[in-house]
Amino acid sequence: MATRQNLYFIMIASWAFAGLACKPPGAKALFNGEKLLQKGNAEAAIIEFEKAVQILPEEWRAWNYLGLARHRADDLNGASEAFQKSVKIAGERGNSPDHPSFVLYFNQGRLNLDRGRLADAQRQLHTFASQKQTFKSLFWLAEAFRQNGDMLQAQKTYRLALDENNSSPVVHNRHGLVQLKLKNYSGAITSFRQALELQPEFNHAQLNLALTYHLHVPADYPNRETLAFEAFKTYIKNNPEPAVGVQKMMDALEVKLDPTAASSASLENTNNELVEVSTNQFAAVSPDAVGLDSDVGLPLTNRFSALPTTENNAVTTVTEESSAVKIDRPSLLEEREDLPSSAELIPPVAVSETGGGQATSSSLPEQSMPIVVPEISGVARYKYIKPQRPKPVAVENPKRLDSMFNQAFHLYQIKEFDKAITGYRGLLEINPAHQQAHVNIAITMQVKGDVKASLSAYEKALAINPFSQPAREGFASALNQSGFFIDAAVEFHKLLKVHRDNVPAHLGLGVLYAQHLNQPDKAEYYYRRVLELNPQHSEAANIRRWLYNKSQ
Template sequence: MATRQNLYFIVIASWVFAGLGCKPPGAKALFNGEKLLQKGNAKAAIIEFEKAVQILPEEWRAWNYLGLARHRADDLNGASEAFQKSVKIAGERRNSPDDPSFVLYFNQGRLNLDRGRLADAQRQLHTFASQKPTFKSLFWLAEAFRQNGDMLQAQKTYQLALNENNSSPVVHNRHGLVQLKLKNYSGAITSFREALELQPEFNHAQLNLALTYHLHVPPDYPNRETLAFEAFKTYVKNNPEPAVGVQKMMDALQVKLNPTVASSASLENTNNELVEVSTNQFAAVSPDAVGLNSDVGLPLTNRFSALPTTENNATAAVTEESSAVEIDRSSLLEEKEGLSSSAELIPPAAVPETRDGQTTSSSLPEQSMPIVVPEISGVARYKYINPQRPKPVAVENPDRLDSMFNQAFHLYQIKEFDKAITGYRSLLEINPAHQQAHVNIAITMQVMGDVKASLSAYEKALAINPFSQPAREGFASALNQSGFFIDAAVEFHKLLKVHRDNVPAHLGLGVLYAQHLNRPDKAEYYYRRVLELNPQHSEAANIRRWLYNKSQ
């Protein structure tokens, strides 16, 4: 492989004793290997780490570093063997987010992403990011979603990463690509422009912006052809070797914008015409971007690894991959049709609004508003069980699990609710970490009217994936139905921290503050957000009537 790994270097404080001459041989080999990795010399680092594992064969850190070095040197199979050895030595403690060996989930996830083992990568990166949602962990989880074809989750997770660090042009560019796949053209354009504001000569983003104007936005988009031509012009100006086909698209645009000039120019440049492209795909080749990795002196890469430590003060840039990006006229990325049945979720029946049509808003974003819910005398409070996150297990027969899930879902659809719950529980005996099964058990209980019993099931689902919109939304609505109004408001606020334009959450908070928590001022804010996000909402007339009465 031509790309190299951009390591997230952190000093091995636990291995540095009282000076250079005071380290045992194993610790010295680890220290030397880490220094070599910092200098980009992965092969020499491997030699040092191999010494370390010979001296310290039962030290998981030594095997972890060997895995990182081999990954960096493109020995992916060797890296996998080293990580597996590290996992075996670390044992059960690696399942605790508080243990340094928890980082093995991240490192294995990154390796599996490069090996093309996308399901394993997504599971491992999700395990790490759900407990340690940093910029880098969220970015690579978004990458796993994107490569797996789950563009909606990729878009949401890129946004979470940007909430942590808004200064990465690469993440803005990737965010734009998935928004384009979701046909959110204005969002894609905004993302590409934000990437270019951060790095004006970022050719990937510049070409993607041009292609979005030229091939994707609706024909009635204002000044579409002029914007496309200017974007292509900037791309060619900054890139002496533009992607194949760009000049032809520029020529076609110029003919439309200025037929006379274009005609004379084509006569003058007949001998310089580009070779006809036999496909509708165009390649955008990454330049040697300047400044992205100047702090560590490494070439462009899309790789990143974390090292175990108790300190977390190092920084590392995420950079665009140097391999060619193929761009299709109809879409910038390949996309799978629909979702697999195993990914299907039953929408919470207690929530009166579907999840389509979420839009951006100029209103104050929920992220900037602290979660402060007033204590009301006489309002019952929910006693959280705070379940432990189930340990991930290796599923020997995923197809059987999918079949069990589909059968349980079918039983729900035909209103055999008890049998559906039994089916989901049978699935959980095989894989206790199957988050969708926990969610659907909770929702089925709600539908049956056993609302309070659903609360613990929702908590279990959220312990596995705290970012899950259906789980958080259902949990909040179940708390509301159970009379735990303060806790319901807290959960709706948590939902808006991640999904700020979620209409059911805004409606739920409006109702709670108006009817149960005696805060009509807050109720007004959330009711107005419902109307702003969905003016045709089924409760719009009642909301407008409430707002009118409040103003009198």
């Protein structure tokens, strides 16, 4: 990370945590580390926090602070290790919004956002914000949606953040960028202007406003060119080193508005040279400019140093969109493939569900294929029960809960399915919000043949974590097995919104569109994606044969 900035850090009130009073050296190290971190000396703070975790190895707060300091020092892998240790120590307590360790969802989400692990970041930030709706939590959730490409959700969440605090110019600017992506030009202009009212010399918002007038609003927009010229003029006045191409763009506008100012080169040729303008609108900004107010009692970070720099031309390219696959051919299907009948059971330790597991390209959203599944006469529809997310509870004996989970998992492994389900249900009596237990009940039911009974269990698991890959994948598979083909397709599409390269989802959609939904062109798209992602897939030969028959 090239840009290093002050970490927003909050000390837990009174430092009253278990073991502190009887281990003053640990408390001293934590206190010293917190002071150093407040002064911006993350490297020295790390040394103090590492002393603290040696003295207090079973204190989740010490590891959490170490994770925050390493994050501030750009040691992202080290930060992840510290947070994972903190999560492990906190155990089931960390799933309760009433327990201080619930903040680990936020801290891990922020870290994963900086690491580019967008699916994990979105899941963790969503979990935190769903229980702790503050300006800060909503802002960073909106950032996760935006970076994941879900502009509609980003827009909604930015608005919620602004409802909490309407005085942040950065949030207004980001909100404007999202509206620009959604082609809401008047809304984008309003947002950029609001950012400038709060911070008149906010160069990013000023340039975005100018580019919006010049490149994006309709040609018949009143005084478009004059407004663009004035916005560029203000930007250059406040910015001695403007973004590349801005001066030429402004000169071209001046020539068009006042032909007497033209010197030599034709306006048309000048405009042709102005398509590669770098706005740098996502450059790092100071935490003070963002205005992220503190939340009492929560050690959070508002670090901006890792905002993506690969989208510097986003304002000039935002209108480019992928089109959905057209459906205009009759069904040519003559062969049948079966969808996977079950998902893999979650083992006792599942980092991807409880921590910050790595997200690859499969974590990126599916943007080119909107979820539009037509109604088909004679195809049954599933009636969703839409359960409420159970409220997490503080577990007095986490080790007992882990033991119960391990025992149930063992019973599943030896095919004692009914006993395994009973074991998981016993665990849920203690903690109804144990998401893995709900998933494993559903998978076990599906494996033993009670497919329709598994559907409600999958719904309960998804109510707790809507971004869970095994839960969404298993739910879609069970819907297909139950004959709810339209709903199965919808769920596979939802899965691809978060895990773009998920092969079972692509295969499932290929089969559904080919065999049940009479849309062979869509089937072809998803079958070809399976071959792209895994040319040696067990169904590759059947897929290639189907594609050949379709082409004849």
